[in-house]
Amino acid sequence: MLSVQTDTRISIFEGLQIQELWQASKILGFPSALWRLPHTNEIKLLISVRDGIRKCLPELEKMSPGFVMSTFYWECEQEVLFLEGDIILTFSEDNRITNHDNKLGEEHTEVKRLVQLAESLQAEQAADELPAGQLQPVTGPLDAKSRFERTVELAVAAIRQNQFKKVVLSRTKDLAYTDGFQPAQAFQKLVKAYPHAFVSLVNLPEENEMWLGASPELLVEQLSDGTFKTMSLAGTQGARDAAGALIPKYDIRWGEKEIEEQALVSRYIIECFKKIRLREYLETGPKTVLAGNLYHLRTVFEVDTVALHFPELASVMLKLLHPTSAICGVPKAPSLQFINDVEGYNRSFYSGFLGPAQVGGDTNLFVNLRTVRFKEGIATFFAGAGITEDSVPELEWFETELKCDTLLKVIGSSF
Numbered sequence: 001m002l003s004v005q006t007d008t009r010i011s012i013f014e015g016l017q018i019q020e021l022w023q024a025s026k027i028l029g030f031p032s033a034l035w036r037l038p039h040t041n042e043i044k045l046l047i048s049v050r051d052g053i054r055k056c057l058p059e060l061e062k063m064s065p066g067f068v069m070s071t072f073y074w075e076c077e078q079e080v081l082f083l084e085g086d087i088i089l090t091f092s093e094d095n096r097i098t099n100h101d102n103k104l105g106e107e108h109t110e111v112k113r114l115v116q117l118a119e120s121l122q123a124e125q126a127a128d129e130l131p132a133g134q135l136q137p138v139t140g141p142l143d144a145k146s147r148f149e150r151t152v153e154l155a156v157a158a159i160r161q162n163q164f165k166k167v168v169l170s171r172t173k174d175l176a177y178t179d180g181f182q183p184a185q186a187f188q189k190l191v192k193a194y195p196h197a198f199v200s201l202v203n204l205p206e207e208n209e210m211w212l213g214a215s216p217e218l219l220v221e222q223l224s225d226g227t228f229k230t231m232s233l234a235g236t237q238g239a240r241d242a243a244g245a246l247i248p249k250y251d252i253r254w255g256e257k258e259i260e261e262q263a264l265v266s267r268y269i270i271e272c273f274k275k276i277r278l279r280e281y282l283e284t285g286p287k288t289v290l291a292g293n294l295y296h297l298r299t300v301f302e303v304d305t306v307a308l309h310f311p312e313l314a315s316v317m318l319k320l321l322h323p324t325s326a327i328c329g330v331p332k333a334p335s336l337q338f339i340n341d342v343e344g345y346n347r348s349f350y351s352g353f354l355g356p357a358q359v360g361g362d363t364n365l366f367v368n369l370r371t372v373r374f375k376e377g378i379a380t381f382f383a384g385a386g387i388t389e390d391s392v393p394e395l396e397w398f399e400t401e402l403k404c405d406t407l408l409k410v411i412g413s414s415f
């Protein structure tokens with residue numbers, strides 16, 4: 001048989017790398033998401049080239065492949081952002097395309113535009129090295145520390161008056177970034193530094209912002225083999241000694257405060273299972289786990305949804321779980337009200353949830369923690385800490401500093 005071959009590439013994306021595809025889709029205003037699941041080597045790049053970002057109810061088992069993102073303030077009947085997976089590319093850790101899924105076909109105008117732009121960016125980048133950008137402190141309110149500590153004092157007082165048992169208070173840290181900042185490069189640094197984290201970078205053109213993060217906390221996972229998973233993650237201590245060396249896990253001891261704080265989250269998850277009369281779950285932990293520069297306590301909960309004939313468990317649990325007591329408090333309603341009244345800023349997507357839905361048949365949604373928003377020249381880092389009766393305000397402040405450092409220490413040089 002005679003065949004005429006003009007292009008020997010398997011797909012038009014072959015030879016292109018994450019950096020230029022990310023940049024091209026950003027320039028063209030396509031919503032996009034890059035992510036790497038914990039303990040895997042594959043990086044996925046999803047680009048929505050059609051109608052901007054859709055909104056939908058997170059009925060996870062009914063969705064087409066895409067990427068979900070929700071703000072912290074989300075109630076079960078509300079819609080969340082959904083980036084449709086028009087193009088989903090898989091890369092190996094050394095930046096080679098290993099799989100491509102293009103719903104629109106290679107002749108689609110927008111797909112062609114994307115590839116052409118990525119190719120010209122690739123040529124430009126080879127010709128001249130981009131200048132490095134810089135990250136500088138913004139002269140913000142000088143009293144950020146005392147303001148946060150004051151909110152902790154108020155929370156401890158409210159707990160002593162039995163208004164609630166635990167509340168998670170958060171704050172932000174702003175730094176200015178210059179044009180040389182390369183988000184896809186920062187993403188790749190996080191991928192290398194934190195193999196146990198869900199590392200993600202999302203571009204939301206309508207909001208004119210990007211979110212980069214390395215989350216240690218799974219909210220709901222539903223795998224194609226029927227396994228459902230969630231976890232309780234709380235209790236924090238620094239993982240390095242004064243000389244910067246990693247403290248071995250077996251030397252880590254937990255105080256009563258952290259043990260109780262994490263147990264509250266586990267109890268909360270079990271209460272959610274009880275609401276739907278689910279008794280067959282496997283509980284593993286609490287165990288000490290490393291998350292970047294920190295140690296946490298973690299218990300994992302697993303359910304076989306095939307055996308239970310419960311394929312929609314992840315959607316049901318998402319509604320029941322969010323916001324969990326790892327990021328909100330116990331009981332939920334008064335601690336949420338306290339956050340609203342006292343925290344003094346809008347959490348936006350911080351401590352919301354995000355992740356791929358139905359990509360390769362799997363759904364993996366994480367809590368949006370250890371995260372930074374890039375918007376109009378300002379990089380805003382977000383971090384919180386669980387406050388209980390025994391909290392010491394200054395120690396809680398240092399905990400939020402350590403949490404901001406998780407990203408800052410790694411991506412500082414991508415500017």
Ligand SMILES: C=C(O[C@@H]1C=C(C(=O)O)C=C[C@H]1O)C(=O)O
Binds near residue numbers: 217326370385
């Ligand atoms: C709130 C954050 O983290 C959460 C709070 C923790 C704590 O209070 O010890 C630990 C892990 C997370 O569940 C954050 O990273 O901003």
